[in-house]
Amino acid sequence: MINKSIRIGEINTLKIKRDTDYGFFLEAQDEGEVLFPNAYITDDMEIGDTIDVFVYTDSEDRPVATTEEPLGYKDQFIFTTVVDTTKYGAFVDMGLLKDLFVPRNKQKTPFRVGDKRILRVVLDTETNRLIGVEKITSFLSKDIKVLEKNDPVDILIFAKTPLGYKVIVNNVYEGLIYQNEIFTDIAVGQKKEAYIKEVRADGKLDISLQPIGKSKAEDINTQKITTLLKTNDGTLPYNYKTDPETVKEIFGLSKKAYKRALTSLIENGKIELNEEGMSLKN
Numbered sequence: 001m002i003n004k005s006i007r008i009g010e011i012n013t014l015k016i017k018r019d020t021d022y023g024f025f026l027e028a029q030d031e032g033e034v035l036f037p038n039a040y041i042t043d044d045m046e047i048g049d050t051i052d053v054f055v056y057t058d059s060e061d062r063p064v065a066t067t068e069e070p071l072g073y074k075d076q077f078i079f080t081t082v083v084d085t086t087k088y089g090a091f092v093d094m095g096l097l098k099d100l101f102v103p104r105n106k107q108k109t110p111f112r113v114g115d116k117r118i119l120r121v122v123l124d125t126e127t128n129r130l131i132g133v134e135k136i137t138s139f140l141s142k143d144i145k146v147l148e149k150n151d152p153v154d155i156l157i158f159a160k161t162p163l164g165y166k167v168i169v170n171n172v173y174e175g176l177i178y179q180n181e182i183f184t185d186i187a188v189g190q191k192k193e194a195y196i197k198e199v200r201a202d203g204k205l206d207i208s209l210q211p212i213g214k215s216k217a218e219d220i221n222t223q224k225i226t227t228l229l230k231t232n233d234g235t236l237p238y239n240y241k242t243d244p245e246t247v248k249e250i251f252g253l254s255k256k257a258y259k260r261a262l263t264s265l266i267e268n269g270k271i272e273l274n275e276e277g278m279s280l281k282n
Contacts (some may be wrong), residue, residue: 003028008055008063009074009123009130016049026053026065036065057129058098071095072121077136077156077168079189082115092117092132102132116189118158140174142203147173150212151196157188167194167207175205184209184252210257221261224251226270229280237277 003012006028014026014034023037024045034055045051053065054073071094072078083099084091090111091099102111102119111117119132120139133139136158147153155167155175164179165186177186177194186192186209198206211220228251229236238246240262244255251258262278265271271278 002050005030006032006034006055006063007074008057008128009121010055011052011073012055012065013050013052014065016045016047016051019047026051034063034065040065040067054096056094056096056098061127061129066096068096074121074123074130075139076171077118077120077158078132079116079118079156080132082111082113082117085111085113092119094130100130100132102134106131106133106135108134118156118189136168137174140168141172142174144173144199144203144205147196147199147205149196149199153194153196153207155192155194155207157186157190157192160188169194169196169205169207173205174203175207177207177209181208183248183254183257221251221253221257222265222270224253225258225261225265225278226280229271229278234280235277236279239273239275239277 001013002015006012006014012028014028016024016036017027017033018025023035023041025033026036027033036053051067053067054070055063055065056070058064071080080092080094080100082090082092089101089103090107091101094100100119100121117134118136119134120136121130122133123129124131153169154171155169156171157165157167159166163176164182165177165188167175167177169175192209195208195211196205197208197212200206238250240259242258247253247255247258253261262271262273266273269281272281
């Protein structure tokens with residue numbers, strides 16, 4: 001359905017109204033128009049068609065539409081690279097022709113070219129253009145009543161602490177993955193699927209990279225092992241005696257979870273185990 005009005009920072013469904021030397025002009029229901037430059041026009045586009053486009057502002061702060069995919073939309077968090085700095089602020093890669101501006105007063109620490117930063121993309125109401133904000137915690141909600149233990153969630157890792165890694169949960173909440181519960185390589189900027197381990201009274205969440213509950217976790221862990229076996233001709237040089245660091249590096253599991261998964265696979269007749277390692281059963 002065609003947008004009622006053109007919304008900057010979002011995907012808009014608009015109608016191709018007219019052709020010009022510079023490109024198509026796209027129209028919303030309220031007859032608002034935005035330029036769709038020639039660079040994005042394909043041979044199959046015709047007057048009267050509807051297309052999905054991302055709308056932002058060009059270097060002269062005029063609305064412009066594109067079919068390119070940005071790193072993030074309005075009110076989303078992104079992990080990006082600083083590409084330029086000025087006395088007024090910095091510019092970061094947005095995945096588009098125009099970079100995203102981050103005003104100096106929206107930065108936690110001074111930006112340098114090449115820095116990697118987690119930012120919130122917001123619409124500046126004064127200029128009606130998208131900007132980046134590094135002070136992200138003010139955008140996170142503590143209203144976690146709708147969430148429950150073991151709910152699957154999407155996370156963005158945004159900071160490392162002595163306790164573990166802080167994460168943004170479902171683009172709305174703050175959570176923490178404890179260091180002693182991490183058995184795979186993770187880093188700031190990564191997006192992952194995870195699970196709610198605990199809904200805390202302070203409005204934050206404890207997060208697990210594994211499902212909570214023995215049966216669900218075992219299903220995933222046994223699948224990890226059998227998948228690795230299948231990609232290695234059905235054999236691997238690991239067994240119950242494999243040291244915890246190797247288990248963590250190869251399987252992304254704790255030694256306890258690994259041993260439990262091996263036992264499950266053996267009991268279900270899926271693998272054989274000996275001094276040399278493990279193998280899939282025919």
